[in-house]
Each structure stands twice: as C-alpha cells, then as structure tokens.
Amino acid sequence: MSNTGMPPLRVLVVDDARDALMLLGIVLRSEGMLVRLAERGTEVDEAVADFNPDVVLLDIEMPDRSGLEVAVGLQQRLGERCPALIAVTGHNTEAARRLTAKSGFRHHVAKPYDFDAMVRLVVEAGAR
Numbered sequence: 001m002s003n004t005g006m007p008p009l010r011v012l013v014v015d016d017a018r019d020a021l022m023l024l025g026i027v028l029r030s031e032g033m034l035v036r037l038a039e040r041g042t043e044v045d046e047a048v049a050d051f052n053p054d055v056v057l058l059d060i061e062m063p064d065r066s067g068l069e070v071a072v073g074l075q076q077r078l079g080e081r082c083p084a085l086i087a088v089t090g091h092n093t094e095a096a097r098r099l100t101a102k103s104g105f106r107h108h109v110a111k112p113y114d115f116d117a118m119v120r121l122v123v124e125a126g127a128r
Contacts, residue, residue, distance in 0.1 A: 009126040012053040014038045014070075015088065016062045020111075024057070027115045028122065041065030048074065053083045054126040057109075057118075060089040060100065068103045075104040084125035088113070 011033050015021040021037050028035045036051045038044060041062045048056065056074070060067040067087060074082050085107075087100035092110035100108045106125055109118065 009033045009055060009122065010036075010051060010053045011122055011126070012036050012038065012044070012047050012051055012056045012083070014041065014044055014047075014056065014062070014067070015059040016040065016064075017059070024115075024118070027119065031119050031123075033122070041067060041070050044070045045073070045077075048078075048083065055084045055086060055122050057086045057088050057122070058105075060087055060091070060096075068099065071100075071103045071105055086121065086125055 011028050013021060013024050013028070013035060015024070016039055018039060021039060025035045025037050036047055036053065038047050042064050044056070044058070058067040058070060071085050071087070074085065082104070085105045087105040087108045088111065089096060089100070089108070090111045097108045107121055109121065
C-alpha cells in the first residue's frame with residue numbers, strides 16, 4: 001500500500017472468530033495500517049471512542065450483539081463522523097446485501113474473502 005506521506009489508516013476489526021480476527025489484523029498491519037481488534041460487538045462503542053478508526057470491519061453474526069445493531073447505533077450517534085463501515089458475513093444473498101446497506105454499511109464482504117481484495121477495499125473505504 002502506498003502511503004505518500006498520509007497518516008496510516010486506522011482500522012477496527014470486529015469478529016468473534018478469533019483466528020480470522022488475528023489473521024486479518026496481521027494482513028492489515030503488514031500493509032502499514034494501525035489496527036485494533038475486538039472479539040465482541042459490545043466492545044465496539046468503546047473501541048470507536050478510544051481508537052477513532054477510519055474504517056470498521058464488522059462481523060454481522062456475533063453472539064453478544066449483532067453487527068447490524070452495532071452499525072445502526074454508530075450511525076445514529078456519530079452521523080457524519082461515523083467511520084466507513086464494512087460488513088463481513090457468511091451471507092452473500094441479495095437480501096443480506098440490502099439489509100447491510102439499510103443498516104449503514106458502505107460495503108458487504110462475504111466470507112471467505114480474498115485478503116488482497118479486502119486490503120484494497122479498506123484503503124478505498126478509508127479514503128473518503
């Protein structure tokens with residue numbers, strides 16, 4: 001990733017699947033991004049307040065709090081200051097895509113995903 005003197009992108013990754021979370025964190029950090037990881041939906045509000053991410057990669061199906069619920073709450077509280085939201089989910093149907101768009105996500109990525117494509121998407125989303 002070419003940085004051209006810009007500050008590194010700040011990316012919050014939220015996924016209850018620990019292995020996927022750790023691997024994506026490694027990939028994004030290797031591209032020069034500042035990354036914070038969270039395993040629970042209930043951690044997102046505090047993480048966003050403390051870390052101030054440019055992009056949030058948010059798993060939709062978590063046992064403690066739905067990624068859809070988290071996204072709606074962030075949009076309501078932060079408005080224009082809300083980071084770019086990317087849904088990461090095992091569902092790749094048109095209905096699932098409409099639901100994530102309606103909940104405020106800019107992008108919908110189905111698992112399993114290509115890491116190179118994910119990096120490009122994060123960079124694009126963070127460029128605002």
